[in-house]
Amino acid sequence: MATPKFASAQTSFRAELKKRINEYFQETGKAATGNIALYTKAIVLLSAFILLYIHLVFFTPQTVFAIAECVLLGFVVAGIGFNIMHDGAHGSFSKHAWLNNLAAFSLNLLGGSHFMWNMKHNVIHHAYTNIDGVDDDIDIKPWMRMSTTQPKYKLHRYQHIYFWGLYALLYILWIFVLDYQKYFKRRIGDMPLKKMSTADHLIFWGFKILNLAMFIALPIYTLGFTSWLIGFLVFGVVAGLVISIVFQLAHTVEHTHFPMPDVATGRLEDEWAVHQLKTTANFAPRNKVINWFVGGLNFQVEHHLFPNISHIHYPAINKIIKQACEEFSVTYIEFPKMRHAIASHVSFLKQMGRAS
Template identity: 35%
Template sequence: MNISQIRFDKEHNVEFYKTLQKRVRDYFKENNIDRYGNWNMKIKTIFMLSLYIVPLVLILTTLENNLAIVFMWMLMGLGMAGIGLSVMHDACHGAYSKRAWVNSVLGFTLNCLGGSDVTWRIQHNVLHHTYTNVTGMDEDIDPGKLMRFSPHAKRYKAHRFQHIYAWFFYGLMTISWITAKDFKQLARYKKLGLTKTQQKSYNHMMTVTIISKIMYYGVTLVLPLILSPMVWWGTVLCFIMLHFIAGLTLGCIFQPAHVVPSSDYPMPDDSGNIKADWAVNQLFNTANFAQKSKWFTWFVGGLNHQVEHHLFPNICHVHYTNLSHIVRKTAEEYNLPYNSQKTFFKALKVHGQMLKALGTQDEFERDFHL
């Protein structure tokens, strides 16, 4: 089914979001603040960028001890994940700053890390946030034949072990980004007409992607191979380790927010209609975790508050903790779910259980009334 045919019900349960939007607007007005980042966001940006850049500089200039070099590569992996979660993510949503050029510059940090801000915006902003957990539309639940993230996807025999091997493949996520994925996505998005959403020509996007990847490999792999005292294969292994740490971190943050038992995975009818309001669909297919952990919330860019993020992706994550009280209260008033696990480890456990169920059962029976 063509993406342009998919429609959410605009007459069913829409009062929830209207009420919620008003309350959120009132919150910002009453507290005399705007929806963008604050001083905390600026400090975090400096920290996350430093967590990646400083270790790289030390590897290229001063360090001679192999153990110290390995540790620096590990820190870079955490820094890479931190930049993606806490800086680039808000910027690509236009939520970091009211100045468009600031969002563009900080969004481009993804290119500096080997990815592509353009393909990310299309996959994440256009597809994932609009059609959350809609099989065939949301690419975040479509990892190919390797894993089964949706009860509507075909189940293969190997999937019965996916709750075991999925974590390893999460670690390969960013390696996929820096190699072939961005190029395949750009070609596919062009055919689907989705590149038009970015107001740039396909040739421009492809050129920027190629040049930025060449520069990324040059700085992050070639220079360490030349300047670092570590043996060449050690540097290559550390480069892979960097990406494994970053990929595993990102996978463990994003997947437990959607691939969980509470998700109902809506499917459009033959006419492309989904019998749910868009905002209500977010509540049924998104889950929070570890909301009371200030440190965890700080490091993961508030993305443990995925419910708030999906309802208000254009609001900077530094506001999500306060907004969560408003969202939870409003959801309860309208008898709608507000899914949340108390701890990060419980969220991972539940996600693992869902992976096992998806790998061993063809269908899931749910009785959710949207």
């Protein structure tokens, strides 16, 4: 597919949003990057990761506590991804580029690849949200059907039931299968991968080996195979479920759109900002625990419009964007509670499994 092109509007909604958000930062004198609240959160999450890892691997607690710690480790790893890696990769964690790079690099330590993430998430997903054939986030073929433009198989009738199992496997598949697929195929979905430098190759392999040593070899050596396997599966399943649920609630719920470009011209109907609002949803904007933990991924509308602004500012700019949407008659999709968004995701999957 040719790269889709967004429509250009006479009075750009995007320009107006930018103007209002710039005014907010000028008036408050705040920097758009992370602040002390974010750095405190980063320290809490990283310390929790180190302490849990050391306790589990070197001072293995009794089974019940060990399992509980593996569950917690799954949440902590997802939390590092949401709050540190994701902001760092968008360059919004800090005003210092080296700190952003370091934050983005945390993904390599956790088994992923910051190179693949940058291409999959920052370049493809953010630019071409919910466009089938381009956005890799909705490409779970043939296991799931995420848009009516994708082929429908009999098994999709049950996808609103078995998706839990697939989501549980996401983290394990990501670090052991999907990154390597992208690496060797040299593409993400239909998009060719950016050329990798020698340093990119060395970082990819170096961190993959370090991750295998940290998460497989060393714990098998200290705990034995069976204890490691149980612990690793509990940790991996929790991380996978948490990451996929939080990311899926952003774009694949009822009311979000899946626009397709014109076959002949490659043009899309809407300008970029309107496209983002049609394809993206928020959830639980007033839940303080969720706000702290998911790194602004419950304010995906704000994130997709302003990925270079740290998530720590999203609750504040949420009001400005809602106001602008009202004035420009652009629909703003938000679920008041997380359970509403999950129910909507299940209904969405059910519809996609049956719709022609």
